[in-house]
């Protein structure tokens with residue numbers, strides 16, 4: 001028998017049958033379960049039969065929140081930028097009484113001792129004079145006709161040598177922890193702040209740094225509040241925590257988990273794609289998929305520091321972190337509360353206490369910590385964090401999707417789909433999938 005959360009008291013492996021197996025209780029898995037029910041109810045059909053299996057003991061995936069010593073921290077800042085107002089409304093309807101801030105982003109880049117506005121390429125006029133002239137001249141005389149074969153060649157072709165080498169290359173190498181020549185030119189999709197020469201020159205007189213996240217919303221209880229909204233309508237007994245998907249027999253449509261075997265009609269998975277295909281016994285050359293890890297520190301101090309930035313970018317290779325964010329400036333906190341992000345390659349082994357010492361030293365060097373006392377801290381390694389979108393990985397994702405779909409297996413989400421996307425994108429994608437299933441019963 002399953003308890004309220006779907007946890008089983010016994011350990012013997014049994015065979016059960018369920019129409020939809022959903023793997024992962026992060027944004028993608030929980031959204032899909034909701035949309036499945038919504039689509040059925042809109043068509044006057046009974047609730048589809050589904051079970052969410054989640055390896056962790058709690059929901060949320062990367063959208064978890066840690067509350068510690070009076071600080072509220074996410075797995076690094078997780079902010080919500082909605083392009084679909086109906087999705088935001090749907091979530092907010094399930095968050096009664098909560099304070100949700102809508103914040104106009106203030107983000108800066110630390111360069112040559114100055115804090116310049118993001119994005120770098122549109123704010124070169126804020127650089128020291130010599131650097132500004134180098135960026136402008138190189139932008140004008142860039143070799144735009146060069147063949148763009150990678151993210152790195154795209155940066156040189158679009159922005160010229162100085163903009164590329166002062167910020168775009170060192171910053172993104174710190175983040176992605178790889179040679180940017182390996183990445184597809186469109187590796188960051190709509191999240192890359194493109195600007196042509198007209199935008200750059202025009203920005204010198206009239207500032208317009210609008211981007212996909214010019215404003216964002218954030219619940220004071222942290223990102224987990226959106227997860228709680230996604231849990232609000234799900235009937236009890238449909239999530240099995242501490243249950244891991246281990247393998248899939250594609251031909252028989254059977255998912256073998258750490259507890260049982262589940263015969264399914266459709267399996268929707270937010271498990272990272274390389275792991276999913278390995279579980280299905282599909283061979284993929286090991287070099288096809290690569291990714292970075294991000295070590296996140298959340299740090300709580302005894303008093304406030306800078307009052308303006310929401311987050312800052314650090315291209316300087318001498319500093320361990322590539323980005324620092326101020327939760328307290330978003331939540332109007334009275335004590336400095338930071339998230340720190342450090343990139344590493346997929347084989348990186350982080351020495352968490354030693355790296356913390358270095359981070360604290362680097363924060364002092366950067367003038368972010370100036371006498372404040374660290375009261376509380378937390379760390380987590382996101383693995384994978386940013387997937388490396390390459391020509392090879394794009395081809396392989398396109399090849400694998402139909403193979404899996406033939407057997408009723410559908411990868412979703414940022415890691416299932418091996419892509420770069422937002423939380424809202426995860427909700428939009430799973431809504432589309434559920435709608436497609438409802439239309440083709």
Ligand SMILES: Cc1cc2nc3c(=O)[nH]c(=O)nc-3n(C[C@H](O)[C@H](O)[C@H](O)COP(=O)(O)OP(=O)(O)OC[C@H]3O[C@@H](n4cnc5c(N)ncnc54)[C@H](O)[C@@H]3O)c2cc1C
Nearest residue numbers: 024026027028054055061062078079244245413414422423
């Ligand atoms: C550093 C960083 C910052 C980000 N900031 C933002 C932001 O500000 N705004 C934004 O919109 N997006 C942001 N994102 C993206 C956002 O985190 C993701 O789009 C979203 O969390 C993905 O949700 P998901 O459910 O697809 O995957 P996940 O959150 O990874 O959830 C997958 C779930 O599956 C479970 N699972 C994995 N394997 C198994 C298995 N074998 N069996 C059972 N369960 C399993 C996991 O435990 C997990 O709970 C950020 C990402 C990173 C890395």
